[in-house]
Amino acid sequence: MTDTADDSVPAGRKRRGSGRATIHDVARLAGVGSITVSRYLKHSSQVSSALGERIAHAVKALNYVPNLVAGGLASARGRIVGMVVPNISGPIFAPTIQAFNDTLNRHGFQVLLASSYFSKEQEENAVRAFLGWSPAALVVTGRFHSKGTEALLAASGIPVVETWDYAPRRKTIQAGYANREVGIQAARYLVDKGYRRIAFVQNSVAGDFSALDRRDGYAAVLAEHGLDAWTYAPAAPAPFDAGREALETLTRGRRKADAIIFANDNLAAGALLASQRMGIDVPRQCALMGFGDYPFSGLLLPSLTTIRPPARAIGELAARRILEALGEIEPEGAFTGDGGRLNLLGCELVERESA
Amino acid sequence: MTDTADDSVPAGRKRRGSGRATIHDVARLAGVGSITVSRYLKHSSQVSSALGERIAHAVKALNYVPNLVAGGLASARGRIVGMVVPNISGPIFAPTIQAFNDTLNRHGFQVLLASSYFSKEQEENAVRAFLGWSPAALVVTGRFHSKGTEALLAASGIPVVETWDYAPRRKTIQAGYANREVGIQAARYLVDKGYRRIAFVQNSVAGDFSALDRRDGYAAVLAEHGLDAWTYAPAAPAPFDAGREALETLTRGRRKADAIIFANDNLAAGALLASQRMGIDVPRQCALMGFGDYPFSGLLLPSLTTIRPPARAIGELAARRILEALGEIEPEGAFTGDGGRLNLLGCELVERESA
DNA sequence: TTGTAGGCGTTATCAC
DNA sequence: GTGATAACGCCTACAA
Numbered sequence: 001m002t003d004t005a006d007d008s009v010p011a012g013r014k015r016r017g018s019g020r021a022t023i024h025d026v027a028r029l030a031g032v033g034s035i036t037v038s039r040y041l042k043h044s045s046q047v048s049s050a051l052g053e054r055i056a057h058a059v060k061a062l063n064y065v066p067n068l069v070a071g072g073l074a075s076a077r078g079r080i081v082g083m084v085v086p087n088i089s090g091p092i093f094a095p096t097i098q099a100f101n102d103t104l105n106r107h108g109f110q111v112l113l114a115s116s117y118f119s120k121e122q123e124e125n126a127v128r129a130f131l132g133w134s135p136a137a138l139v140v141t142g143r144f145h146s147k148g149t150e151a152l153l154a155a156s157g158i159p160v161v162e163t164w165d166y167a168p169r170r171k172t173i174q175a176g177y178a179n180r181e182v183g184i185q186a187a188r189y190l191v192d193k194g195y196r197r198i199a200f201v202q203n204s205v206a207g208d209f210s211a212l213d214r215r216d217g218y219a220a221v222l223a224e225h226g227l228d229a230w231t232y233a234p235a236a237p238a239p240f241d242a243g244r245e246a247l248e249t250l251t252r253g254r255r256k257a258d259a260i261i262f263a264n265d266n267l268a269a270g271a272l273l274a275s276q277r278m279g280i281d282v283p284r285q286c287a288l289m290g291f292g293d294y295p296f297s298g299l300l301l302p303s304l305t306t307i308r309p310p311a312r313a314i315g316e317l318a319a320r321r322i323l324e325a326l327g328e329i330e331p332e333g334a335f336t337g338d339g340g341r342l343n344l345l346g347c348e349l350v351e352r353e354s355a
Numbered sequence: 356m357t358d359t360a361d362d363s364v365p366a367g368r369k370r371r372g373s374g375r376a377t378i379h380d381v382a383r384l385a386g387v388g389s390i391t392v393s394r395y396l397k398h399s400s401q402v403s404s405a406l407g408e409r410i411a412h413a414v415k416a417l418n419y420v421p422n423l424v425a426g427g428l429a430s431a432r433g434r435i436v437g438m439v440v441p442n443i444s445g446p447i448f449a450p451t452i453q454a455f456n457d458t459l460n461r462h463g464f465q466v467l468l469a470s471s472y473f474s475k476e477q478e479e480n481a482v483r484a485f486l487g488w489s490p491a492a493l494v495v496t497g498r499f500h501s502k503g504t505e506a507l508l509a510a511s512g513i514p515v516v517e518t519w520d521y522a523p524r525r526k527t528i529q530a531g532y533a534n535r536e537v538g539i540q541a542a543r544y545l546v547d548k549g550y551r552r553i554a555f556v557q558n559s560v561a562g563d564f565s566a567l568d569r570r571d572g573y574a575a576v577l578a579e580h581g582l583d584a585w586t587y588a589p590a591a592p593a594p595f596d597a598g599r600e601a602l603e604t605l606t607r608g609r610r611k612a613d614a615i616i617f618a619n620d621n622l623a624a625g626a627l628l629a630s631q632r633m634g635i636d637v638p639r640q641c642a643l644m645g646f647g648d649y650p651f652s653g654l655l656l657p658s659l660t661t662i663r664p665p666a667r668a669i670g671e672l673a674a675r676r677i678l679e680a681l682g683e684i685e686p687e688g689a690f691t692g693d694g695g696r697l698n699l700l701g702c703e704l705v706e707r708e709s710a
Numbered sequence: 711t712t713g714t715a716g717g718c719g720t721t722a723t724c725a726c
Numbered sequence: 727g728t729g730a731t732a733a734c735g736c737c738t739a740c741a742a
Contacts, residue, residue, distance in 0.1 A: 019512065020486075022719055033729045038721060048727060063510070068487040069433055070719035072424045073734050076373050089453040091650070094444035101443060101468055105481075110467045110488065113456055126460075132423040133465065134373055155418070157374060269654060295446070296651025299624060377735055388713045393737065403711065425735035428718050 021062040029058040041066060072134060081322060082112045082130030083139040084123050086207070091294040092264075092311060093141070096163065099315030100139070107328055109136065118207025120146040127152050137322040143167055143174070144209045159325035161318045164309075165210055166344045173325070174343045175317040179210045182307055182347050183217025186261050186289055189349060191225055195259035195287060198222065199230040201246040201271075203263040204237050211263035214291065218261055230257070234267075243270025247278070251286055258286055259355060265290035265297050265306055272300055272354060287355035302353035310345040317343060376417035384413040396421060427489060436677060437467045437485030438494040439478050441562070446649040447619075447666060448496070451518065454670030455494070462683055464491065473562025475501040482507050492677040498522055498529075499564045514680035516673045519664075520565055521699045528680070529698045530672040534565045537662055537702050538572025541616050541644055544704055546580055550614035550642060553577060554585040556601040556626075558618040559592050566618035569646065573616055585612070589622075598625025602633070606641055613641055614710060620645035620652050620661055627655055627709060642710035657708035665700040672698060 027034035032051055040047040040055045047055070058064070072078025081104055085093045101111045112133060114126035124146045130138060131152060137159040140149070153160045153172075165176045183200075190198050200218050203211045219229035232250060234242035243262065247270075250257040262268040268290030275282045282288055282302055290297060293308035321343065323329045333341040382389035387406050395402040395410045402410070413419070427433025436459055440448045456466045467488060469481035479501045485493060486507060492514040495504070508515045514528060521531045538555075545553050555573050558566045574584035587605060589597035598617060602625075605612040617623040623645030630637045637643055637657055645652060648663035676698065678684045688696040 023721095024719080034719090035721075035730085036728060039728085042721095046727075051728085065483060065486050067428075067489060067719050069424055069427045069489050070734090071721070073422075073428050073736090074719075074721040076721095076734065078424055087453065088443075088456060089449035091446075094449050097468075098442065098444040098470065102470060105469060105484075108484075110484070112465045113452075113468060114460060115453065115457060128420060129460075129463075129465070131375075131420045134422060134424050273654060294650070296649075296654050299628060299651050299655055301656050373734085379735080389735090390714085390737080391712060394712085397737095401711075406712085422735055425718095426737070428720085429735075429737040431718065431737095 020067070021064045023064070023066070025062055026055065026058045026064050029062060030054040076134065077136050078134050079109045080112060080133050080135045081109050081137045081139065082114070082127070082133070082135045084114050084116050084126045084130075085141050086118045087115045088113060092292055092309070093164075095311035096315035096318075099312040100319050101315075103316055103319035104322070107323055116141070116207075118205050120144070120149065120207070124149040124152070131156060136326055137161070139163060139318055139322070141165075142210060143170065143172075159322055161321055163314050163318050165213075173321050175314050175321060175345070176343070177309065177345045177347050179213035180217040180220075182291070182309075183214035183219075183261075184221050185217075185347065185349060186214070186291070186307060187218040187221035189351075190259045190261070190287065190289065190355065191221060191227075193259075193287070193355070196227060197230070197255065197257050198227065198259045198261065199232055199246075199250050199257040201243070201250075201260060201262045201267055202231060202233045203267070204234050204239065204242045208263065211291075214261075214263070239264070239266035240270035240273070243267040243272075244274035247271035247274050247280070247286075247288075251278075251280060256286075259283075259289070260286060261289045261291075263291060265292040265294040265304060268304055268306065268354075269294075269296065269300060272302070272304060283353070283355050289355040293350055297350075298352065300354075305352045305355035306350050308348045308350050310347065313345050317345065373422065375422070376419045377422070378419070380417055381410065381413045381419050384417060385409040431489065432491055433489050434464045435467060435488050435490045436464050436492045436494065437469070437482070437488070437490045439469050439471050439481045439485075440496050441473045442470050443468060447647055447664070448519075450666035451670035451673075454667040455674050456670075458671055458674035459677070462678055471496070471562075473560050475499070475504065475562065479504040479507070486511060491681055492516070494518060494673055494677070496520075497565060498525065498527075514677055516676055518669050518673050520568075528676050530669050530676060530700070531698070532664065532700045532702050534568035535572040535575075537646070537664075538569035538574075538616075539576050540572075540702065540704055541569070541646070541662060542573040542576035544706075545614045545616070545642065545644065545710065546576060546582070548614075548642070548710070551582060552585070552610065552612050553582065553614045553616065554587055554601075554605050554612040556598070556605075556615055556617045556622055557586060557588045558622070559589050559594065559597045563618065566646075569616075569618070594619070594621035595625035595628070598622035598627075599629035602626035602629050602635070602641075602643075606633075606635060611641075614638075614644070615641060616644045616646075618646060620647040620649040620659060623659055623661065623709075624649075624651065624655060627657070627659060638708070638710050644710040648705055652705075653707065655709075660707045660710035661705050663703045663705050665702065668700050672700065 023034045023037050027037045116123040139161045142165045143162050161173045163175050166174050166178045200215050222229045232246050234245045236242040236245045268288050290304050290306035293306045297304040297306050324331045378389045378392050382392045471478040494516045497520045498517050516528045519531045521529050521533045555570050577584045587601050589600045591597040591600045623643050645659050645661035648661045652659040652661050679686045
């Protein structure tokens with residue numbers, strides 16, 4: 001590509017060596033020491049402008065790209081951050097990943113991704129694999145992990161952020177919301193609207209502990225009002241089917257629900273579609289409420305009342321807390337009582353037609 | 356965590372060094388040379404079982420995690436693969452990323468992600484950033500790149516896979532489908548159903564060249580049948596709004612479309628929702644067709660006829676071709692005429708109610 | 711089958 | 727402000 005490159009860099013690739021121009025090649029061409037090149041690339045202010053220009057020319061002439069692997073080894077802290085999410089492609093976590101990745105990319109960090117599929121064991125494997133890359137920080141989802149994972153994280157000595165959940169007085173950095181509060185929020189909304197036989201439908205995915213927290217909040221509100229909590233766990237594995245199954249069970253028995261809170265919008269959508277076939281009038285006969293505000297939720301007929309989690313904000317906050325912990329940016333945000341920064345985000349109840 | 360660890364590994368972290376146990380610590384504890392440990396970790400069959408067991412014990416006792424950064428530097432080919440996609444969180448690319456990431460993770464590779472937002476410049480930046488990690492391979496989206504990107508890729512000397520597109524006689528490895536054929540597929544379907552005034556609505560995102568290929572296929576079919584091609588480019592930036600705008604323009608003028616192909620399901624969904632408010636009977640008065648088969652497309656009323664791209668298959672195929680090129684797995688798949696393997700995947704037309 | 715020597719490309723340290 | 731030197735932790739090459 002560049003003719004000048006061929007003069008100073010041996011063409012072809014040997015068994016060893018990347019074949020690319022190194023910092024030494026740049027230093028030689030610029031007539032300076034390689035450490036000066038390194039300094040110029042990091043803090044150009046520490047190098048005289050005369051040398052700086054010669055170095056800049058050499059970099060361009062050789063098409064030099066710094067080897068970050070070597071840099072990571074030398075400095076013992078590479079610019080890599082590992083992130084474990086339950087899944088990459090779901091409507092929930094994708095915006096978090098997007099925001100997290102973009103924010104860290106902007107600061108010169110690379111994000112490594114792994115999916116746990118709600119399995120603590122897979123999460124632990126992913127964390128172990130990440131540790132091999134000497135990451136600058138790690139991100140996991142939720143606050144429930146295996147003993148092994150907790151040991152690995154504690155021993156790692158690097159900033160760890162837990163996303164998509166929030167519990168007070170927890171030592172790790174968190175970026176999320178309190179799921180129990182969200183359950184309370186949903187149940188209050190329905191109770192205030194006059195519904196009395198309110199059921200909660202769980203996720204068919206076993207490892208989704210956050211949904212259980214929401215259920216607890218829901219149960220607390222019902223107890224508060226002297227109402228019976230009523231939880232249903234569908235058997236069908238596919239979410240749409242599970243939603244249909246739940247609706248059938250909860251509306252066909254002797255006791256009939258007049259409102260149902262679902263663990264997520266997929267379940268709620270399954271129920272909503274089934275309601276049309278079953279001739280159930282939503283919300284008059286039975287109100288339906290989801291969680292997640294998936295992209296389709298506003299498009300359904302009737303549109304789905306649901307709760308919108310701060311997916312993008314979680315990703316951004318997690319990235320910002322990491323950059324702060326690494327000294328890349330100045331800390332920011334409201335203080336909490338114990339001197340930390342507030343990491344509690346809020347969920348928004350999106351009132352539509354179904355409840 | 357492990358008591359034995361504290362005996363041989365100095366506690367605390369110095370300026371230099373990760374603070375973790377190294378291969379030398381393991382070797383010392385096991386009473387062997389460090390190279391033997393390295394060999395055992397890679398090909399345990401090349402080490403006698405006696406030493407192997409001692410090494411395994413030492414690894415466990417020290418909680419040793421190999422430093423992949425150092426390994427990557429020494430061997431000049433780290434187990435990292437870079438992937439550039441237009442965006443991470445969209446319904447289209449997320450399943451590709453998921454499948455790609457999971458497949459490569461299973462083989463001990465880590466995927467680095469970057470989003471280009473359909474900008475060639477951002478794509479080039481991402482490729483340049485990836486190159487610093489000495490990746491084993493790179494994946495990009497589509498076959499249209501900046502000169503700079505092409506130069507970087509060509510000079511990299513590593514396997515490069517282009518996803519989400521396919522053109523015959525192209526030298527790079529591809530994993531995708533032919534967008535032009537998809538446009539033909541859609542237009543044929545509508546022509547065969549008797550529609551005659553068929554319009555095509557473009558994406559408001561400027562860099563989405565694949566949609567233009569589909570439009571060309573559509574135009575070819577119409578020309579074939581002596582019909583006028585009719586392309587509309589919405590001004591509204593948000594896809595739902597753009598879809599509504601397109602429907603209004605194409606059905607309110609003197610010439611009225613009897614069928615519309617949209618560049619993606621978001622646009623089509625916007626039009627579908629608008630059709631209800633406008634009192635347009637879909638598909639009798641105007642048929643609507645999308646592309647992408649997003650999760651909501653089957654839930655709309657009327658449900659959206661669309662084309663489902665092989666999103667997961669693209670990710671898997673890309674991963675497999677990379678693993679093949681790196682000698683990690685055996686090549687597989689049908690041969691093409693020129694001795695290569697067939698990388699052309701198919702799209703499925705999903706016939707629903709809207710067309 | 712096992713070990714020794716040296717290098718991978720960069721940065722921390724210390725001296726000028 | 728600039729540079730020489732020695733790590734960083736592992737792997738390739740070669741020798742025993």
